[in-house]
Amino acid sequence: MPVALEILIPVLLLTGLAIVFAVLIAVCSKKFAVVTDDRVDKVASLLSGANCGGCGYAGCDAFAAALVKGEAQLSMCNATSKANKALIAEVLGGADTGEETIVVCACSGGELCSDKYDYQGYGDCASVELLAGGRKSCPVGCIGMSKCVSECPAHAIDIVGGVAVVDQGKCISCGRCIMYCPKKLLKRIPASAKYYIACSNCDKGKEVRVNCAHGCIGCELCAKNCPEGAITLKDNLPVIDYGKCVSCGVCAEKCPSKCILTVKSK
Amino acid sequence: MPYVLLIVINAVFVNNFVLSRFLGICPFLGVSKKTDTALGMGLAVIFVMGVASVITYAIDLALVAAGIEYLRTIVFILVIAALIQLVEIFVKRFSPSLYSALGVYLPLITTNCAVLGVAIMNVTELATTNILYSFVNGVASGVGFTIAILILAGIREKMEIADIPESFKGFPITLAAAAVIAMGFAAFSGLSFG
Numbered sequence: 001m002p003v004a005l006e007i008l009i010p011v012l013l014l015t016g017l018a019i020v021f022a023v024l025i026a027v028c029s030k031k032f033a034v035v036t037d038d039r040v041d042k043v044a045s046l047l048s049g050a051n052c053g054g055c056g057y058a059g060c061d062a063f064a065a066a067l068v069k070g071e072a073q074l075s076m077c078n079a080t081s082k083a084n085k086a087l088i089a090e091v092l093g094g095a096d097t098g099e100e101t102i103v104v105c106a107c108s109g110g111e112l113c114s115d116k117y118d119y120q121g122y123g124d125c126a127s128v129e130l131l132a133g134g135r136k137s138c139p140v141g142c143i144g145m146s147k148c149v150s151e152c153p154a155h156a157i158d159i160v161g162g163v164a165v166v167d168q169g170k171c172i173s174c175g176r177c178i179m180y181c182p183k184k185l186l187k188r189i190p191a192s193a194k195y196y197i198a199c200s201n202c203d204k205g206k207e208v209r210v211n212c213a214h215g216c217i218g219c220e221l222c223a224k225n226c227p228e229g230a231i232t233l234k235d236n237l238p239v240i241d242y243g244k245c246v247s248c249g250v251c252a253e254k255c256p257s258k259c260i261l262t263v264k265s266k
Numbered sequence: 267m268p269y270v271l272l273i274v275i276n277a278v279f280v281n282n283f284v285l286s287r288f289l290g291i292c293p294f295l296g297v298s299k300k301t302d303t304a305l306g307m308g309l310a311v312i313f314v315m316g317v318a319s320v321i322t323y324a325i326d327l328a329l330v331a332a333g334i335e336y337l338r339t340i341v342f343i344l345v346i347a348a349l350i351q352l353v354e355i356f357v358k359r360f361s362p363s364l365y366s367a368l369g370v371y372l373p374l375i376t377t378n379c380a381v382l383g384v385a386i387m388n389v390t391e392l393a394t395t396n397i398l399y400s401f402v403n404g405v406a407s408g409v410g411f412t413i414a415i416l417i418l419a420g421i422r423e424k425m426e427i428a429d430i431p432e433s434f435k436g437f438p439i440t441l442a443a444a445a446v447i448a449m450g451f452a453a454f455s456g457l458s459f460g
Contacts, residue, residue: 010340014341021344024348025348025352025355028355032355032359034359034362
């Protein structure tokens with residue numbers, strides 16, 4: 001075989017193979033393309049990209065997907081700039097409410113909630129959570145072992161009476177505590193809100209009351225007495241529609257368990 | 267049938283790809299921090315090795331027939347890379363759940379040395395005359411890889427909370443652990459099927 005041919009055969013073969021594969025992949029990727037919502041990519045590129053988890057989602061991409069689906073609100077993210085939020089709102093086709101949010105702890109049990117066992121030893125909420133889901137009898141009760149306190153960069157959280165309380169004067173609403181709370185008790189509410197539901201237990205009244213003096217028993221008194229009809233019961237727990245709430249405080253007054261609290265002033 | 271069993275034991279234990287052939291070390295050390303990501307990587311490797319073994323075996327027949335088997339390595343690289351791209355497109359389209367399970371690992375291992383290794387060893391070392399043996403060897407090699415990476419990931423998860431001397435923390439102790447596992451697997455090289 002002449003030398004020229006010896007070189008030519010591999011060159012031609014590989015070039016031919018490469019072209020065949022290139023065409024095949026190009027055709028297949030067009031033909032079997034998955035229709036994805038390109039808004040997700042657009043929104044994701046506009047988010048801060050900090051992946052801080054402050055929104056409660058796994059990262060900015062997951063948050064973007066939830067935004068497009070309508071499961072999440074833009075106000076849950078504080079790391080994204082206002083200008084970008086406006087652009088995202090444009091992509092999503094809704095007006096940016098531009099509302100700031102604050103973080104509150106949706107549990108007021110603490111010392112009023114009984115313990116399953118006495119924990120003595122090393123660790124914080126995350127390690128206690130590993131032992132039979134925390135030391136509290138309530139499955140969603142604040143463990144009060146200061147995981148959020150130690151993670152908070154603004155030193156805005158204290159354990160008062162065995163339960164985490166956010167000092168709104170210091171809170172920078174970064175959402176770090178939301179990511180670290182093993183019970184996911186720290187939640188965002190609009191900054192304008194004055195009242196919030198400080199219980200997360202969806203069980204029936206009797207089961208809640210056995211464990212906790214401050215647990216929501218789902219009596220619906222708040223919903224029935226709200227003059228604006230802003231409260232609805234969902235899974236035995238009241239939900240405040242902050243769009244309707246006028247901060248009159250009737251719900252907090254009527255609540256027999258005292259689990260509707262006022263936001264600690266700024 | 268006994269020969270198939272022999273191939274499996276050989277690929278999984280005796281000549282484990284990671285621990286005795288030292289191929290595919292990059293994902294072995296890179297993706298073994300958590301057991302669930304390690305499992306995802308392992309499954310992707312099993313999948314790719316199985317598919318690649320069959321296709322490259324067929325390609326090799328053509329190469330040998332044309333008398334250009336010296337082009338084996340470079341053609342295999344090309345074929346495997348293209349094949350995985352195609353497979354990814356199909357999996358994404360027809361099985362979103364499998365796609366999200368294999369996730370980023372599928373494209374990551376397109377040009378992995380272990381995958382190329384199994385393709386080449388199928389036609390050189392194993393020298394089988396049967397496409398089924400190639401397939402079995404591919405899948406079994408993938409299983410061997412998965413076992414190795416899962417063992418290491420399990421150990422690394424424990425080591426996260428262990429009290430390790432400062433200068434050994436992280437990568438050094440991981441390499442030490444990998445070495446101990448490899449020594450353990452070296453015991454299999456004494457297996458004989460007389």
